[in-house]
Amino acid sequence: MNKIQPYIFAIDDDPQVSRAIHRDLRSKYRSEYRIMSAVTIAEAKEALADLKNKGAEIALFLSDQRMPDMLGVEFLAEAKELYPRAKRVLLTAYSDTDAAIRAINEAELDYYLLKPWDPPEEKLYPVLDDLLEEWQAGRNPVRAGLRVLGTPYDPISHKIKDFLSSNLFPYHWIERDTEAAAELLKMNQLHEKEGPFVFFEDGSFLERPQVTDVASKLGLSSDAKNEVYDLAIIGAGPAGLAAGVYGGSEGLETVLIERHAPGGQAGTSSRIENYLGFPKGLSGQDLARRAITQATRFGIEFISPSEVAKIESGTPLKTLELKNGTTVHAKSVIITTGVSYRQLETKGLSKLTGAGVYYGAATTEAVACTNKEVFIIGGGNSAGQGAVYLSRFAKKVHIVVRKPDLTSSMSSYLIDQINAIENIEVHGRMELEEAHGESNLEALTFKNLDSGESHQYEAAALFIFIGAKPFTDWIELPLSRDEKGFLRTGRDLLGRQEFTSTWKFDRDPYPLETNIPGIFAAGDVRSGAMNRVASAVGEGAMAVSFVHRYLSEI
Structure with missing residues (x-):
């Protein structure tokens, strides 16, 4: 981890206001951040240049809007050039x-705050x-910490990287031929070993590990x-x-x-822009991180990675058998x-799955797609969110669909974004015929559904975002x-044979209850559910x- 504290930088041309900002920031954040303030643009620019030369991190800028030499919006725009990851807040x-x-829309600021901000406990600190x-969640302070050493297009390396990134563990990827x-290999006498390897901050390492081995080493719990x-609750997607x-x-x-990482399929989304309360949007991983933090603060127990193999029904207790051999008993599920x-x-x-062909995982392999x-x-x-994200790295992103275009399946705001990005091309009325490559993906053959003609394209990676298959095959009940x-629930069960044979209560099932009380x-696993994050959360x-009503009955 970095030993030097990151900075919070504030500027206001009114000396009295500047002192008040500095006082309030220092009172709250001095244990984790260094606080620096300025009263002129010249002073601020000089300080920023000095910090940049020292390699210091700036977590957040706080700037007054109306200053004589430069508007706050203009200063924050220049600050972004030096510190693109820093959060930027306008005081107005x-x-x-x-x-x-x-x-906020044009200069991509993160927030604005009104003056005065008293009391700061209500109007300043929460924001x-x-x-x-x-900012801390996206920070990558890894130097000699967690490292994954492997080869590109290796399925095991991909699984490890996907697990770490999905669970928000920062790591450094090291290609074997560097x-x-x-x-590292010579130091640890591993140069003749196949790999991949995961090196940890304590100096230890794992060779060709399973994801569960990495999780255990990182302190994740897989036992109740x-x-x-x-x-x-089985499954930590938005609904869970x-x-x-x-x-x-x-x-x-x-x-x-x-069984894998919080967020579910939504967790792989690089940017969700239509979720209530986040005008700039947020990534699926960020949404999952916030939710897990919130849930654990309320005292829930989170077991991951761990997979339920079987549910045994009963009243009052249901038994969940996990694949690691342990059991969990619960009154409701x-x-x-x-x-x-x-x-x-x-x-x-x-x-070629894991070696250039990926199901989801656009964020995990994006850097490998550079140029x-x-x-x-x-x-x-x-698919649209993945394309927008990959376009930042790839030479060109091709979206392939069987329909003529995207209008019937994708939100209009995403279509507008895609149309505005020069290195994204949409191919309608096409389907995949064959993937080519020995050790990794090299080319793809697509068939035009109108003409019947086939054409082969060079391809370094293929990301598949189709076919919503419910994850219910494991359920024996x-x-x-x-x-x-x-899964059917509520009124959709009434009159069905499997309902009358299993239902033992003198009432109809609750709207989200299955045929077993x-x-x-x-969420998405339920028959008739709307496939949107906000709907799943609801x-x-x-x-x-x-669940409360059911528990009051037993």
Whole structure:
């Protein structure tokens, strides 16, 4: 970790206001940040140049809007050139709020605050706390800490990198054919070993590890601590995370079990821009991080990575058997396992999965796509978000869909973004015929569905975002499912044979309850659910209210 504290930098041309800002910032943040303030633009620019030369980090800028030499918006725009990751907040009078709102959109500021900000405990610190937490989450202070050494297009390396990035563990990727790799391998007498290797901050390392080995070394829990829980939630996507927050906040002894990483399919989204309360948007990982932090603050237990192999129904206790051999007992269960992308059976894909062919995972492999031709199959929002993100790195991003265009499957704001990005091209009425390559993906053959002609394209990577398959195959219980495997709940169960044979209560099932009392389903795994993050969050929260009713009955 970096030993030098990052800075919070404030500027206001009024000396009295500048002293007040410095005082309030220092009072709250001096244990974690250095506070620096200036009263003139010249003084500020000189200080910033000095900090840059020293290699210092700046976490947040706080600038007054109306200054004689330069507007605050202009100063923050220049500051972004020096410190692009720093959060930027504009201080403004009430009369300047329209300009501040325009600046958030045009200059991509993070927030604006009105003067005066008294009391700071209500009007200043909550905003800055949130921005600083977001900055810290994206911070990469790794120097000699967690490192992954491997080869490009290696499926095991990809699994490790995807797990670490999905769980927000910063790491440094070292390719095997570099001098840095040679030094590490020689030092540890590993130069004849195949790899990949994961090196930890304590000096230890793992050779060709399983994800569970890495998780254990990093201190993630895969075993339950309690004997009995009020509520067990299976799956930490948006619905499961919301259920965890509400279960914990309402006093239920809650355990949340996740097989890979929090966020689910939404967690792989590089930018969600239509989620309420985040005008600049946020990544799926950031949403998951905030939710896990919130849920654990309410006392829930989070077990990950750990996979449920079997559910045994009972009253009052349900038993969850985990794949690691342990069991969890709970009075109620919410299944929020969501959906997964379907594994395509196209010729050549299977052997190249993890070696240039990826299901989701656009953020994990984006850097490896620098200056290369990459393809995305899928026309939904996740595909669009992935394309926008990859366009920052790739030479060109090709979106391939069977339909004529994206209008029927993607939000209009994403289509507008894609149309405005020069290195994204949309190919309608095409489907994949074959993937080519020996050890890694080299080319793709697509067929034009109108003309019937086939064409081969050079390709360094293929990201697949199609086929919402419910993750329910593992469930042995006779839960009612629709023709696609999604779990039926509530009134959709009435009159069905599997409902009458398993339902033992003198009432109809609650809206999100399955045909087995006390087992609920929420989010994308539920039949009839709307496939949107906000909808899943709402269902997860609503399911907890029905859990309360059920618990009062047993």
